[in-house]
Amino acid sequence: LARGRAVQAVWLLDAADPQQAEAAARQILAAAGWQLLFSRHRNLLKRALDVAAADTAHNLLSAAWKLEACKRPHEAEAILTGLGVSTDPVVQAITCALRASIAHQSDAFELALTYARQARALFGDRPHPAAFLAELIEAASLLTSGELNEAEACLSHVSACAARDRLEFLQLAALHRRASAAAEADNLEAALNLITARHSEALAC
Numbered sequence: 001l002a003r004g005r006a007v008q009a010v011w012l013l014d015a016a017d018p019q020q021a022e023a024a025a026r027q028i029l030a031a032a033g034w035q036l037l038f039s040r041h042r043n044l045l046k047r048a049l050d051v052a053a054a055d056t057a058h059n060l061l062s063a064a065w066k067l068e069a070c071k072r073p074h075e076a077e078a079i080l081t082g083l084g085v086s087t088d089p090v091v092q093a094i095t096c097a098l099r100a101s102i103a104h105q106s107d108a109f110e111l112a113l114t115y116a117r118q119a120r121a122l123f124g125d126r127p128h129p130a131a132f133l134a135e136l137i138e139a140a141s142l143l144t145s146g147e148l149n150e151a152e153a154c155l156s157h158v159s160a161c162a163a164r165d166r167l168e169f170l171q172l173a174a175l176h177r178r179a180s181a182a183a184e185a186d187n188l189e190a191a192l193n194l195i196t197a198r199h200s201e202a203l204a205c
Contacts, residue, residue, distance in 0.1 A: 006032035010044040013051050025052035033061045034129040038167035042069055059083055060094050064130070068169070073102040093122035097134040104137050113141035132158050132170055140177055152178065 006028050013021045025048045028036075036045040049065060052058050059079055067076035076098060086092055100115035119134035139154035155178045162171035 006036060007041050007044060010036075010047050013047060021051050022053055025049075026055075026058075028052075029058060029061055033057075034064075035165065035167065037061065037064055037068060038129050038133075038162070038169045040168045042169065045069075056083060056086070056088075056091060060091065060098070063098055064094075067098060067101050067105070068133075071105065073105040077102050089122055090126075090128075093119050093126075093128070093134075094130045096122060097130040097137070100134055100137040104140055109141045109144045112137050116141065127161065127165070129165070129167055129170065132161050132165075132167065136170060136173055136177070139174075143177065143180065 009024060009028050013025060028048045029045075029052055033045060033048065036042060036048070045061070045065060046069075049058065049062055054062075059082070063076040063079035066072045066079065080095055080098060080102075083091075083095070086095070096115045096119035100112045100119055103109075103112035103115055116134045116138035120131060120138065123131035123134070135154050136158050139151040139158065142148075142151035142154070155174045158174040159171055159178065162168070162174060
């Protein structure tokens with residue numbers, strides 16, 4: 001499902017009988033769940049999560065929802081702990097990305113950096129939204145240790161990928177971090193330009 005079709009499909013869940021709705025919700029989550037999480041249509045993801053039956057993919061998205069939309073890292077951690085250890089490299093990569101975000105929200109920046117780099121290594125060149133989340137967390141962790149140039153390279157890449165894939169929340173977060181990095185480097189003109197860009201993106205959302 002393309003994002004536009006996924007949005008329409010979520011709205012139609014209420015009109016379907018329970019069995020059809022559950023099957024449709026699983027299809028939406030599989031095809032567009034991660035894109036919905038980081039898009040301006042984020043709230044529709046919760047509806048699909050409420051309808052679909054729980055499985056590993058569902059639980060990973062539920063943990064991501066708790067973490068990225070609700071900012072409840074302890075609840076996200078509990079979900080991930082309940083999943084146990086997977087041999088699926090994609091599940092491993094997503095789990096590392098989420099653990100990186102959990103660590104960063106808990107101010108454990110070195111651990112966040114370790115998990116973020118593990119996630120990116122596992123994803124390789126796969127353009128998954130959780131891979132961009134991991135890169136964003138890597139950049140945010142690098143900023144805390146003053147590694148501005150390396151962080152800027154990551155943030156520029158995340159900004160470009162998020163804009164291309166219409167992941168508005170990731171794009172906003174990357175612009176915010178880039179503005180902070182520019183201000184830290186005393187490049188106030190660049191920081192102001194990025195803040196203006198962030199404001200424009202927020203209005204567009």
